[in-house]
Amino acid sequence: MERRHVAVVTGANRGLGRAVAKALAERGYRVVGTVRDPATGAAMRDRFAADGLSFDAVAVDVTAPDAGARLAAAVPEGLDVLVNNAAVTFDGFDLGVVDRTLAANWYGAAAVVEALLPALREGGRVVNVSSGMADEASLPAALRAHFHDAAPERAGIDALVSAFRDGVAASGEPPEGWPRSAYRVSKLALNAFTRHVARAVADDPRGLRVNAVCPGWCRTGMGGPAAPRSVAQGTASILWGTEVPVGGPSGGFFRDGRAAQW
Template identity: 45%
Template sequence: MRIAVVTGANRGLGLEVCRQLAQRDHHVILTARNAEAGQHMATKYGFEFRPLDVSDVESVNNFAERVQDKHGRVDILVNNAGVALDGFDLRVVRDTLAVNYYGAVRVTEALKPFLGTDARIVNVSSGMGELACLGLELRERFSDPDLTLDDLNKLMLKFEEDVAFESHVMKGWPSSAYRVSKVGLNAYTRILAREFEASESPIRVNAVCPGSVRTDMGGTSADKSVKEGAEGIVWAAELDKKEPPTGQFFRDRQSLKW
């Protein structure tokens, strides 16, 4: 039985991903920052529950320690937790990156030392994070095949700095914290995939855009049901082909351009 961790899973896509993974006989660890809501859903569906606020270093470290103690490994990690905040200012930028970018990186890096030998990591991203939303120079920097995590963190800090100095548009950034957070998440996906490939690890990491989905975030007029939106994420979490893809971006199981 594979041990599956899903972040931000008390509602929306995260909860549905937990349900679909459990239907496929994985041991599901539902995590949520809201312990009451998370515990309620976990009890309702018979999943293990662990509190996890992806934006809080202590919460992430405690979580990783508990999971390692209890299970010794994680085979599936779905970085699903996300926010799409209203407005655009430095506070919105910081709060958005804290969850959508730094949160996913922090959880992944904390679990990395005890990922199962053929683990699957799925970063729940968005078409909004396509590189096309950036100016040409930034696009080239984010897509540089030699980009390291350190370089990427510096680029994300540069975005904050440029917003603080009101120079972000001139420097080629969009006025959308959500877009930049997902550009960063996608770049992290490529970096991580290269890292596993370089060490000949069979671990696979991909980004998935669920499409426009009827959740609290997606709204009632979005195209897809939560069940349909979760299917592409679960597919990437289970990739078991002979040569499963890695470092790619998918929607509806089809590869997208970054």
């Protein structure tokens, strides 16, 4: 019997995460998705099942210390695709916003990847859902260089993120040269982490592919009704990353299947 493909999608309860989960299920995947509310997960499972699709919910916040372990336990057979989609954004700028944003978009996202990497099967793909706001070109040259220099080591990325957070804690404002956006910093860190992980698994015999993708500004609950792109367009951009073949690009940042500006 042919082995069934398995995908894990974080933040699967709404918006792009939900659309990606459904699209993968329609392609025959057993999809495991994170939701915050057990009732939401049960309702999604029932709706998917009514359409003949497979969906299992794990009710966990990606900021929880055991989130990665619980996801790994939900796929004892291993997985083929991880779509690291869960993220938050908040209005305003203060230390509370910075801490909540980094907890989900950086620390939680990185922890999920690290927990599930050992469970990826041959040809497995990791898709980190990033943002066009992670464009490094507009950063001061010194800061841009730091993000590239940090990419080979997780500790270096953590140090950069901590420097940003500590600056806000000390003065209420980011250190000189840093963007005044915790969301943007979290996605800059995620892109650097994507490069780090891709390099770390470059010689792995499983042929893993690790990429960041930008879905664009989409009309979701997070993006709002004024966004120029549809959910379908954003979903397609993410799904491209789930189909990168063995030997295909790894460690890159892509939008609609094309290399995006770092």
